[in-house]
Amino acid sequence: MTLFEGEQNGRYETDHLHMILNEHIDFSEEGLGDDESFSIFVHEYVHYYQHFATLYGSQFCKMANMLFIETRAYLENVEEIVLPFGIWEHHEGIAHYRELIKAVCGSKSCSHIVGDIEIDRREIRIAEEEKKAVKIGVYDYTEDEAYEDGFQFGYCCIIESMAHMIQKMIYPEVEHNQVPYEAVEIICDYFYPEIKDDPCQMVTICMCALMFDNPGVGFFTVIDYAKQHLNLKGVDLFKEFIQTSSVTYKDNHYSMSYVGQDMLGEYKIALQTVCGCNLKYYNKVVDSFIHDFQTGICGLLMWLYSGDIKDRKKFMALVDTYGLPYIESPEMTILPKNSETGYPYLETAALLGFELIFRRLQKIDGDECPMYKVCKTGRFTETTNVDELCSKEQWKKDCECLMVRALKYYKLKDKEFVS
Numbered sequence: 001m002t003l004f005e006g007e008q009n010g011r012y013e014t015d016h017l018h019m020i021l022n023e024h025i026d027f028s029e030e031g032l033g034d035d036e037s038f039s040i041f042v043h044e045y046v047h048y049y050q051h052f053a054t055l056y057g058s059q060f061c062k063m064a065n066m067l068f069i070e071t072r073a074y075l076e077n078v079e080e081i082v083l084p085f086g087i088w089e090h091h092e093g094i095a096h097y098r099e100l101i102k103a104v105c106g107s108k109s110c111s112h113i114v115g116d117i118e119i120d121r122r123e124i125r126i127a128e129e130e131k132k133a134v135k136i137g138v139y140d141y142t143e144d145e146a147y148e149d150g151f152q153f154g155y156c157c158i159i160e161s162m163a164h165m166i167q168k169m170i171y172p173e174v175e176h177n178q179v180p181y182e183a184v185e186i187i188c189d190y191f192y193p194e195i196k197d198d199p200c201q202m203v204t205i206c207m208c209a210l211m212f213d214n215p216g217v218g219f220f221t222v223i224d225y226a227k228q229h230l231n232l233k234g235v236d237l238f239k240e241f242i243q244t245s246s247v248t249y250k251d252n253h254y255s256m257s258y259v260g261q262d263m264l265g266e267y268k269i270a271l272q273t274v275c276g277c278n279l280k281y282y283n284k285v286v287d288s289f290i291h292d293f294q295t296g297i298c299g300l301l302m303w304l305y306s307g308d309i310k311d312r313k314k315f316m317a318l319v320d321t322y323g324l325p326y327i328e329s330p331e332m333t334i335l336p337k338n339s340e341t342g343y344p345y346l347e348t349a350a351l352l353g354f355e356l357i358f359r360r361l362q363k364i365d366g367d368e369c370p371m372y373k374v375c376k377t378g379r380f381t382e383t384t385n386v387d388e389l390c391s392k393e394q395w396k397k398d399c400e401c402l403m404v405r406a407l408k409y410y411k412l413k414d415k416e417f418v419s
Contacts, residue, residue: 017282017325017351019044024331027324029312039171042315046163048325049300052289054210055247055256056155058263060101065270067094068354071361072274072410080416084363104214106133106154110179115141117150117190124220133216136187154216157183162206165199170310184219192223200304201226204234207298208241211256234305239296260293275350276409281336282347285323326352333374353406360394360403367419369394369403393419 021044025037032038051057071087088095118137127134138150151157160176161184167174178186184206189196195205205222212218225241226232232240242256249259268286272279279286292299303309303318326348327334335344335352359370368391369375375386385399394403395417407413 017048017348018355019048019325019327021327021329024329026332027327027334029316032312032315035171035310036173038310038312038315039167039174042170042309043163043167045319046166046300047159049322050159050162050207050210052264052286052322053260053292053298053300054207055260055263056210056213056215058260058267059213062263062267062270063094063097065267065274068274068358069270070094071358075412075415078415080418081361081412082418083361085361100131101155103130103132104154104216105156106216107151107179107183108156109177110138110151112138112140112145112147112150113142114150114178114186115139117186118146119187119191124217128214128217131214133214134220151179151183152216153183153187153219154214155210156180158206158209158215158219161185162203165203166304166309169199187219188223191220192227195226200234200301201237203304204237204301207238207301211242211245211247211260213247235298235301238298238301242293243296257293257296261290264290264293271347274354275347277346277350279347280338281323281345288321288323350406350409353402353409356403356406357410357412363419367392371402375401393417 021040023037023040025031025041027041032041051061067087070091074087074090075081088098116139118139119134120137123135133152133154135148136150136153138147139145140147157180160180161182164174164176164181165185176182184202185196185199188202188205195201205219205226208222208225209215209219212221222241225245226237229237229240242260245256246253247256247259249262254262264286268279268283271282271286288299291297299318299321303314306314308314324334324336326336335348337344356370359365364370365372372386372390375390385397385401387397389397390401390403395407395413395415397404404413
């Protein structure tokens with residue numbers, strides 16, 4: 001991600017509604033015919049879904065857009081932009097939020113082979129009080145050693161375990177590292193063995209855990225809730241939990257279902273401000289998620305419990321309701337298109353344009369434009385006029401490439417960049 005700080009077959013850039021696949025996968029019923037390819041696509045789509053359908057994800061998205069708004073506002077008032085540039089270096093509130101995100105993110109890897117674990121309730125309380133991921137003790141039988149600080153169970157473990165379990169239902173041969181991808185299964189095997197062979201219920205608990213601002217701690221709260229409500233499974237557990245559980249929001253206590261609606265309403269406003277245009281596509285997408293919060297429904301769980309998640313038509317129906325991000329693979333790019341005009345929506349192009357600028361500001365790709373390699377292949381047009389400026393000083397170009405258009409659209413073309 002470009003906002004905070006692994007990828008195997010792809011990644012999802014929350015900040016920009018951007019799915020990146022490391023191998024070519026054609027998004028169509030026929031193109032997703034192979035179970036392995038389908039499972040990879042679904043894994044990344046789950047990440048897209050997580051960030052609209054949960055309170056943690058909604059807050060993350062809203063804050064990402066606030067970051068972009070603050071970046072634009074700051075750059076409008078300066079003539080010289082020194083690279084690399086990050087708005088958190090000039091904005092105390094954003095810097096503080098980044099630190100909070102890092103603290104609850106938890107481990108993205110583990111240097112030990114997890115043979116067994118130890119969970120101390122005191123560590124969960126400490127993690128809650130200190131707003132950080134939960135420390136998990138690990139027994140590595142290959143080394144015949146115990147490690148008190150084996151790995152940190154947090155947001156990353158939850159979202160990746162959730163996506164991995166769903167992927168494995170489609171393609172059982174999938175292999176990922178134990179941490180973060182199997183962390184939830186490992187935790188449940190120890191802490192709630194009754195559901196260790198029920199991936200759908202574990203996914204449900206993950207969805208509920210992502211309603212907390214510290215998902216790692218929230219995960220154990222949800223397990224306790226599930227143990228107290230053994231009659232509730234899957235869709236019913238999720239609905240009951242978010243409608244009866246409250247969180248502190250704007251200095252008051254509200255149900256999770258209410259907060260989700262309010263957050264997504266604010267997110268739409270922030271996203272529209274970033275794009276600089278009225279939302280057409282994502283307005284409908286976000287409204288679908290708002291409706292789900294109103295009713296207590298989780299479309300992903302409904303699909304999961306539909307009986308056959310390998311049914312491509314059912315998955316396409318899910319996508320039709322909840323939309324698509326911008327999809328990029330080695331051989332093609334897909335932007336959601338307006339069925340009336342046949343062209344991508346302005347908002348999706350504007351988001352892509354700002355992503356290019358934002359990556360360049362941070363020098364994530366060095367001095368190159370993030371689209372440099374794509375343009376060199378002539379994927380978009382043979383008259384892109386790729387030259388040395390594309391890999392050094394994109395702001396000096398005058399052709400109508402995506403980066404130049406984005407710099408003009410966001411009124412940054414005439415700024416002085418110091419790289």
